Amino acid sequence: VADALVEPSLREQGFLDTAVVTIRYSNGAVAVAEANFSALYGYDIRGEVFGSKGMVQAGRATETAARRYTAEGLSADTPRLNVELFRQAYTDELADFAGAVRARRDGVPPSSGDFTITPGAADARRALAMALACIESVKRGAPVAVNETAAV
Template identity: 55%
Template sequence: MRSDHGLAVVRMGLVGAGRIGALHARNLARHVAGAELVAVADPRREAAEELAGQYGARPSEVDELLADPEIDAVVIASIAAAHQELVVKAAGAGKAVWCEKPASLTLEQIDRAIAATAAAGVPFQVGFNRRFAADFRAARATVEAGGIGTPQLMRSITRDPGWPAGLSNAAGVRPWTIFRETLIHDFDTLLWLNPGAEPVEVYTRADALIAPEYKADGLLDTAVVMITFDNGAIATAEANFSALYGYDVRGEVFGSKGMVVAGRLPSTAAVHYDATGSHQRTLRSDEEMFRDAYVQELFDFAEVVRGNAEPPVTGEDARRALRIALAAMTSHEQHRPVRLGEVR
């Protein structure tokens, strides 16, 4: 077996050649030590060919990629609706599985994915990138060390970059996206930053404030979700699709002994001062803010495939976050708090 930086090379196939798939392809080919991008599959053959060609990989069909005995692991970056089926097929082919969030859209689907990977005896890791960012990791370590005492108030924010003209892709945003594909990150972050605690109740307020003309089609572009935990902590998860000032992702845990905050808005420490005041450039994308985290999560996955570690984010972790998302959806529909025991 070949080695790279002293690491046995893990040969990976990528399913999904969209924006996030392209990001993972670049990282696997250029930045993840001990990983090799072998093949790229996508229903749009021309997209697979173009992306594979950039990095010396080969374009492939999904079944062909999964049947390749030289591919050790599969990275799934397709549309969310296809995740569960692809996880099950990859497990059936004996491949280690890394899957973008959300790993599935329903509890029945995630349970099938978990069961399939367990039955096949293959690792299953899910892509919650904030867990791999240095500042969020430091926040978690501070909480674990008792640095903030008992968690009392928690907050997680995702505000995607916007444009002055409004939400340009409003017609293409699928119903429930804000809960299952955006706030799912915040739900996982709050669970992770409150170790040992379980959520007991969820209450949601959400609306289409950026593009109200699409509300009847199921668009929700602004939401706040309150989560009560069994250790007494009260958390809020907040999302909006139109932050004109940049990409704004933050986490906060306030407790009996102090507070820890993760996330940042400036893209540089440089500050420009002139006659109108002071100015600082801000982050404009997840690729910019979580560049190192995206690399780290795939490096850690390669270590899992080598047998040197257990998956740092499991299918069960994905299920816990999805449960909160589903509870938030029910709360929005029924205009009431929802106990987590109702969501099974």
């Protein structure tokens, strides 16, 4: 489901600023993703995973970065900013990119095993297929299987 709720005047141009996506995986697991272009309270990225033994929550920018809810109670780490939370991921991403550029410059073939481009083209195609399925679902007003999209 998606709509232009923040800027309704852009709806006719196809700019949808708010979306909720439900994903059912082949193993039966279900995921829900929400997105909005107008988080006035700041950069917000969070994740929660629920399982048979509890829940793990991560990514709160202004609260504790991670919490664990179990039968024994709640545990939490110290508060962190998103830049601090993702510092290593950003550093690794830049290092991978620089390594790939150097390898190409030096004529090292990607299949040599000396470096790995991550994420790779297959990852990009999977992400594109998911995005196209979401767009098609909004157009149809019904669920769309990812393998129905052209990017697969």
